[in-house]
Amino acid sequence: MAFMLGGVVRLGFKKLHEDAKIPEKAHNNDAGMDICAINDVDLEPYVPTLVKTGLAVDIPEGYEIQVRPRSGLALKGVTVWNAPGTIDCGYKGEIGVILIWSPHQNYTNGIDTRRHCIFKGDRIAQLVLAPVIECVTCEVSDVGDSDRGTGGFGSTGV
Numbered sequence: 521m522a523f524m525l526g527g528v529v530r531l532g533f534k535k536l537h538e539d540a541k542i543p544e545k546a547h548n549n550d551a552g553m554d555i556c557a558i559n560d561v562d563l564e565p566y567v568p569t570l571v572k573t574g575l576a577v578d579i580p581e582g583y584e585i586q587v588r589p590r591s592g593l594a595l596k597g598v599t600v601w602n603a604p605g606t607i608d609c610g611y612k613g614e615i616g617v618i619l620i621w622s623p624h625q626n627y628t629n630g631i632d633t634r635r636h637c638i639f640k641g642d643r644i645a646q647l648v649l650a651p652v653i654e655c656v657t658c659e660v661s662d663v664g665d666s667d668r669g670t671g672g673f674g675s676t677g678v
């Protein structure tokens with residue numbers, strides 16, 4: 521059950537697997553909570569792979585959880601494929617994290633570049649609770665002007 525307690529949003533996590541770990545922040549003022557894998561997974565180079573966490577979460581209305589990479593894994597070429605992933609408040613199923621490994625010679629010297637192992641209990645991503653601003657979409661006849669105008673990708677420089 522998710523609810524506000526003294527200005528703090530409390531998130532209720534349900535263990536769907538006995539080896540699941542409830543996400544925790546490493547430090548009080550951290551934005552993200554580490555989430556862990558519930559089984560061993562071999563990541564093959566450049567193949568997006570779903571890693572299970574064994575957890576479901578009750579997110580309050582007006583919020584989402586963003587699934588973001590961990591910097592230590594990113595340095596090794598492992599990142600969240602659809603970063604930031606979004607878990608909407610209406611989703612009540614198991615949290616899965618799509619990881620991808622992009623080996624690079626500078627980071628893999630002496631390491632087997634055919635696969636990268638994620639082990640049960642490894643911290644694989646971080647979860648960040650974020651407010652959702654409600655909006656209503658509509659069609660308009662003009663979107664106005666700006667200094668950038670209609671310049672496309674890269675139009676403001678590299």
